[in-house]
Amino acid sequence: MGNLKVQLGELSLSNPVMTASGTFGYGEEYADFIDINALGGIVVKGTTLHAREGNAYPRMAETPKGMLNAVGLQNKGVDGFINDIYPRIKNFKTNILVNVSGSTVEEYVETAEKINELDAIPGIELNISCPNVKEGGMAFGTSCPSAIAVTNAVRKVYKKHLMVKLSPNVTDITEIAKGVEGSGADSVSLINTLLGMAIDVNSRKPVLSTITGGLSGPCVKPVALRMVWQVSQAVNVPVVGMGGIASAEDAIEFLLAGASAIQIGTANFIDPTITIKVINGIREYLERNQMDDVKQLTGALITG
Amino acid sequence: MKHITDFTIITNQRETDEFVVLTLQHPGELPSMVPGQFAEVRVDGAENAFLRRPLSIHDVDYSNNTIKLLIQEVGEGTRVLAKLKSGDQLNLVYPLGTGYSLPKSNRVLLVGGGCGVAPLLFLGRHFVENGIRPKFLIGGRTAATLIRLDAYEQLGDVYVTTEDGSAGHKGFVIHHPIMKTETPEFDHIYTCGPDAMMKVLAKYAGSRGITCQVSLENHMACGFGACLCCVTPTVDGHKCTCVDGPVFDSKYLKWEI
Structure with a gap:
């Protein structure tokens, strides 16, 4: 049977399938459907220094082969996570990464420092790419100097695996990727959602309360795949690919484009068991192609 | 589970x-x-x-x-x-989601508007099995939009309103004579339907010391609390309609009524 284990720096994953922040809650929401411990890792909901109520309803619009969201980082704040949620999930036997966001560099740093103390959290995913908050978030990830500044500052205080989640809403994603790699990122994950909008022609109003929101789902996959391919050629740290993955074939495309692991997001809403199906599908692909290690797929794209 | x-x-x-x-x-x-x-x-x-x-x-x-x-x-x-x-x-x-909770007294009114009648059949059957005979008040635009009245009639008393008067009392549910009596014949309202209808009922209930459980239809992506798209403002802040609701006590919601 083919080996599914992968390494992201010091982080060992039993398989390359993780879940994307904001689509998997804290894992508990899916525990009736699947064995959470069978996953390579989960990235829990975006966490900020202070509790946030998020944006007003409506926050979601269904679009062709995808959806827009404008949740706006609703969360209980890092202390709420540590006191209320962490005790409930710390015994999951998978890699639990916390997605960390903030409005200022100081907020990112303080949140990361607190999470650094949690034994059962082997890494964070630094969210410099949320399109749905007025301050911070994507503002950090769309300018190279600010992406470097926030990664540098968090790197100084955060001792475990530092994954940085990149925004696709930029002219050249490889410049940002190289910038955060140079600032001490252990891996990069991409893509966060693409900025989009939807209009109700009957009311002539935007569907979302925030007018614009983040697009996800199969409709973004070709863009995400292209960016993963570009970034994997530009940096040496592992790349975690995501964007519209809804099958094992989709996941394998991202691996071939250069990803070492993948995250599944929006597809969890339609099939809460999709992660397990993708893991099994990757295993079957290896067997069918007489390959003995999933790592052989990473960057194995044949060109020319 | x-x-x-x-x-x-x-x-x-x-x-x-x-x-x-x-x-x-x-x-x-x-x-x-x-x-x-x-x-x-x-x-x-x-x-x-x-x-x-x-x-x-x-x-x-x-x-x-x-x-x-x-x-x-x-x-x-x-x-x-x-x-x-x-x-x-x-x-x-x-x-x-969280469904309706059983009443403390047997005097219940179940109010449905449009496709909002959907959960009230199962609820009415539940009441009958618990020895409670429910009253139904069902509103529609026209007689042709009223659905399965016979199924509700098998469980309890059915009162009807239509906007054009083609069946039952003409007007909205709040205009029905059973809502006009000085002392209402019920202590609990259970409702599902358009927000405007449910807000009127919540206001009616609030001013008469009657409880009112409402069922919301916010747009959802997941349905089980993972995406946080379907929130509604409550006295405790944003709550997911899919997990904390769809049924809420109307007093828990931050509704302008």
Whole structure:
């Protein structure tokens, strides 16, 4: 049977399938459907220094082969996570990464420092790419100097695996990727959602309360795949690919484009068991192609 | 416990131009469900219906392990569901959400508007099984939009309003004579339907010391608390309609009424 284990720096994953922040809650929401411990890792909901109520309803619009969201980082704040949620999930036997966001560099740093103390959290995913908050978030990830500044500052205080989640809403994603790699990122994950909008022609109003929101789902996959391919050629740290993955074939495309692991997001809403199906599908692909290690797929794209 | 299960369509009964009732066979013993809970239904074969569709559990028959879903054709997803035939499979994630809670007295009024009548049949049956005879107040635009009145009549007293007066009392549900009596004949209102209707009922209940449980229909992506898209403002801040609701005590909601 083919080996599914992968390494992201010091982080060992039993398989390359993780879940994307904001689509998997804290894992508990899916525990009736699947064995959470069978996953390579989960990235829990975006966490900020202070509790946030998020944006007003409506926050979601269904679009062709995808959806827009404008949740706006609703969360209980890092202390709420540590006191209320962490005790409930710390015994999951998978890699639990916390997605960390903030409005200022100081907020990112303080949140990361607190999470650094949690034994059962082997890494964070630094969210410099949320399109749905007025301050911070994507503002950090769309300018190279600010992406470097926030990664540098968090790197100084955060001792475990530092994954940085990149925004696709930029002219050249490889410049940002190289910038955060140079600032001490252990891996990069991409893509966060693409900025989009939807209009109700009957009311002539935007569907979302925030007018614009983040697009996800199969409709973004070709863009995400292209960016993963570009970034994997530009940096040496592992790349975690995501964007519209809804099958094992989709996941394998991202691996071939250069990803070492993948995250599944929006597809969890339609099939809460999709992660397990993708893991099994990757295993079957290896067997069918007489390959003995999933790592052989990473960057194995044949060109020319 | 939430389940993900393929049901088999037994019958697709057309009720009106807009509405059908699907009867679904569960492959084994049905899990226990609470009236007001819902299912997230996967729509296969629709070009533009990407997400599952949240639909109230309309009725449950534990002895035959069947459930009913009331479908109103409003978009591509529901149009595809309304075309399902006997023998077709339908994938459900269920039972989801927090349903209605039982009353402290036996005097209950169940108020439905439009497709909001869907959960009230299962709720009414639940009351009858607990020795409570419910009153139903059902509102529609016209006589042709009233659905399955006979099924509700088997469980309790049914009062009707239509906007054009083509059936029952002319007007909205709040205009029905049973809402006009000085001392109401009920202590609890259970309602599902348009927000405007439910807000009027919440105001009515609030001013008379009556409890009012309302069922919201906010747009959802997941249906089980993972995406945080379907929130509604409450006295405790944003709460997910899919997990903390869809049924809420109207006083818990931050409604401008």
